[in-house]
Amino acid sequence: MAQGRLRIYLGAAPGVGKTYAMLAEGRRLAAEGADVVVALVEPHGRRLTAAMAEGLPSVPRRRVVHRGVRLTEMDVAAVLARRPGIALVDELAHTTVPGSRNPRRWQDVEELLDAGIDVITTLNIQHLESLNDVVEEITGVRQHETLPDPVARRADQIELVDLEPEALRRRMTHGDIYPPDRIETALTHYFRVGNLTALRELALLWLADRVEEGLQRYRAEHGISAPWETRERILVGLTGGREGGTVIRRAARISARTPGSELLALHVVPGDGLADPVPLAEQRALVESLGGTYHQVTGDDIAAALLGFARTENVTQIVLGASRRGRVMSVVRTGVGRRTIRGSGPIDVHIVTHEEAGGPVPRPGSGSGRAPGPGRHRWSPYRDRRWWAALALAAVLPPALALVLTAPGTGVGPAGALLLCLLLVVVIALVGGLWPALLAAVVSAVLADRWFAAPGRSLSGARADELLAPAVFLAVAVLVGLAAGTAARRARRAGRAAAEAAALSRLATEMMRGRELPALVEQIRENFGLTSLSLLLRETAAGVRTRWYVVAAAGERPPERPEDADVEALADSGLTLAGRGRALGTDDYRVFAACGAQLAVAYSRGVLARRAAETDTRATAERTRASLLLRAGRELRAVLRTADEALVRLGHGAGTRADEARLLGTAQLSVRRAERLVADLETLNRLHGGALATVLRPVDVGEVLTASLDELGPGGRTVEVSVPDGLPEVIADAAQLARALTALIADALRNSAPGAPPSVVARALPGKLAVRVTDGGSPAPPAGDRPPGARAEGIAQRLSRELTEAMGGALTAAGTRGGRFTVTLTLPAVAPPARPGPDGTPGPG
Template structure:
């Protein structure tokens, strides 16, 4: 049985018309005689969607009971038994109720497809698994129902149901998407124009990639090797040389001239991995490509030109940008056809741009081999001494033993091999030429002369020189590659350690110590060039490692740039060119670590600001709730005082008492606001010292007045001192206790418990009441009797916010949690002294 085909109507957001389009497709197929049934459709009360479903056969749903509730799901077995040609299944990413055969609806659809039934379904872009994090970042809403991308990519047809954000919002306003009570909330949260635009872009980009996959698959199935210019793709080939940035910018300008063009960059690594590469330059070029909106790729190939062409064809590239050769004429002529010429010859219909640059080959220059640092000088001196001693010793031994020409040439060849392994190719070649001259002069008949008469002796001398040069070149090349591989391994290990330190928990001081140990330096410092005028530059040491680190680049033996206004300076020895290159990479990792440190600090500051803003918002809301009741009481009191019937002295006295209580409440709110503002602004006059809690608790009870006798205090006799400000601590505990007393109902008193821990002391204040009622006004019952309340969230009331701010200001911490029965538990934690 052939597997069924899947067709998906994809939308950027709910309400764009996916279900309507699916039902319209079902109606068209039914009109053509196709057997179509509705497996499941969710119209969500939309009148036009329900009307489009009329006339289509509906398979009854199955009923599922879960957690004392009843749900309906698609009856998979009934659809399989009905076995239509086409089944319409809405909401592919839907999660089934526990107890169904499959956990997800897309798994039900897979069974229908395996049974040979074609399925037409709907899907929103935010339900794709690969885009879940992106959608959460855009909308702020995590998607609980997700769908593997492989399911959507396996569909034979994916059609985008597109609608502009403005049109979708108009549909919502007209009531065509959500009921009236949900429209305003949806428009101000999920369905904001920016959210809808971003989701629409995600849907278009995902579908464009899906179309690109289909095009590549079609070309592969039909054996089409030539590129189709459906979209301009500019490929720049990078060698890792200094001309790379010029080529990238040139390719970017070419891409900018064509709307929708895509920039690619590729670097080919040799198969053996031993060729020298400037990885620092490649990293900078990669960053440049990505900053210009392009994509950087690194591939491996033995033939650079063919690897570039194969990559270009695989990416459907239309243009290739190359740089002119950096090799001078003799070397380019001897090496034959260059990479640029081969790419041009193999490119076929792909256009190739050869770009000149300032590093292109100039007139040929004679470059003598030079030693690389002190180790190179010592190696060359040792090689020269070895060449002189071996040639002299072998020559004397050959004259004493009357060696023939062939024998002495073999002995000289051993000397050439030893010199090549010790000092390199140049001295080995000089040794071979010197050995050939000595052999021809002293051992060729008739000696001593250079009159080589026999053809065999001439062939032997030529063969000796040729073999000696080839063997020397092979030994020198192998040695250089082995040293390069060992050095690359050491550099990779060092950079890997630094990269791990930079991307883990960054510690610039630890990175500097690693760098100091890696290069054997006495001290390393990261310097910052301070902005400012004047002739001299001012430097600041951001971090350092070692003894007497340099405080400016002039005091260092070696220094490299670590970024804008940053310099990595080392003292102890002068580094070679290769070490300098690795030091540049180390400086880049250290700069990344410092930047991550700064980002972490900024993130912490931002979190603190967010907490402060949230606290301020909570305080303002709490203030609004706190002021509402006393202001209302004052208004009613003044109105009753102005009324003619309030002429009695007793009634006026009662109204005056209510007004005074309201004014006292307003004064308390203003005092709390003043204290909260001082705490948040850091304007409190704080004097931290050991404070005896035995003196604080009686002061709190005295400040509470007569109501203080209603709170139950449980504290041990031998309490340790706490580190705090006595006045602020008394004020904070009094505020919390007063709030607890006000909230506690009659018969259930508030409690205050003091507990001593090894490093801190906790004060826990618990009330068992519900929400605080509005106090009664004369002639009017208390609001608690009618159900009216003030505090919607007791943990966010103004007294609690003020007390928490005061406790945090003196170095403590406060936590709030709900008490069973609707009360509130506040726990204040304070640092304690060691002595009781």
């Protein structure tokens, strides 16, 4: 069965017209012949919205009676049975009525989508989970009904319903959004122009990111590499040099002048090596502090790697530091900046001057300049530009020197000419090693034979003593070339070893700091310049083919099986590190396998930690269960003993009818206490097992207290209750709060002396509301060494405490000298007590 399609009308605030737009679209589709039904619409008394819903077929809503109040909710079963083509469901983020099929409406919608039914729904930006803290900071109101972002991002289509803040406020003043008694408060609190403008910007930016994801998918699917200037992206190239801070700040200023732009920083590491992040740590921190993101890729050609990344990320501007090469080196080899400009095409390239421009290029390990990378594995001279440059110098400079020395009037003899040629060979050996130096020596010897031999003579026909100087010349050239080549190889190996050690050390450090596996995998992926990387777990069962599971992954389209990867390494028994993007050389693969082994250690450590935590949790649960059973046994025995004594006395004849009635009432009360005790134990068991659902929403404490006293029966009428007018609502589950208060009040009644009824007092605190339950004083003296008023925590108090904590509140107990015992239950309030009543908090819509 095909999955249904989800379409969301997104709004920045209540009242912008999301529900109206949804209904208008439903009417349009119905006019075109689509099977459209209204599954759930909340008009909230808005005339135009209700009128738009008229004429559309609808599925009757299910009626639910909750605590004596009749409520309605979407009938998911009826919608599934009706199987329309399109269902209109309002308020995607809201909580359903207690007792519904699912606790959240988006879960109802997912059932409809799984059944192949298309759904059109509405959503306010403040209900997105990722923006909850931002919305609270802007408006001062905490949204307790949130929607996981992946649910919204999975939508096939999201359409923004936009309205200017002033236009929305005009709608508010006309009574099109809230009732008249809430308009003034809403306009001066939640619906201030600044709040609405900020929420509108949030909605636009979030939707822009969503559109950007779709654009990137389209470009990837159609193989489009040229940048599209839909959004300014400024890329700054980093070498790790001291000029990095200057270039980063310049790029940040360019980005700041372009609203909505994005700042990216890139460091290119040689394609056959690893990255050493230490010299780049400060620059990376600077980029992130300026709101940018840091990236690292691998490539032999820095300019090509830079442009490739820019085209992949749809970059529109590149910012580079001016070349640090001097004039001579700029003539010998074109710099990265010039090559980037030549290949940039439509991408603008900015060259930023700095103090290091035109200076010497720092060598690796010098403490400045480009961050040192590791040496190349399996070094080949044919891949080294220095080798080719030295070869060219060996072919060009000796003839040029010969032309200079043979010019009339130079006055340089054969011995001086050979010494100059030897100096030239030494320089070429230092640049390119043995083979260029040997070529220069041979060319110099041939030229010496042609230009510097005596007239009519040549070195080929000279005596043995005449061949000594050329022979020494060739030997010195070979030795210098060997020494230079050996030194270069050792330097490369040392750099390689240092970089490998740095990479493995950094990975081990991050593991010791407790970084999660995905972050470690991302670090390895960046170090090796792979496009994606996965840590795979193999599961093999008897008679079942081998299956692979992705434990952690990073990058785009990470491999899900080893055969999908370009490089793989066995990390541990059953674990494989698989990467996609490029093959690795022998040395890189060795480090790659070592990183895989470290990841396997981190994974095993995590498994052991989870098992230990589960074991501790189970042990704690067993201790708690044993403690509760022991405590419940004591209370149950006391209750049953009271009932048994009353029944025994009743059986032996209690005397008068009044005595019989009293004993019978005592027995009945004890049986009810035993039933309540068993019910409390069942509730605690469900709470500990995670089977007790808690639905938080604004609740009136006065109504909950009334329900709790009704639950107590006749005993509830002997409780003194004080609930002032104008108390704010609390964020709680009404049923669970009533259960907690019932248990506390019943416990206070049991521990009150005759004629001293317990009291219940509710009062507002800053951002909270407290309900204090105080008994009338224990009729018996405290047992053991407990101070007056002290009492061991019973089942009722334990149940109330855990229910309160499950709702985000707290419960404290304290005794007094008068033998009275007070329990205070505190829960977060919807609004500060300084602003009682409606405060403009957005309702549905």
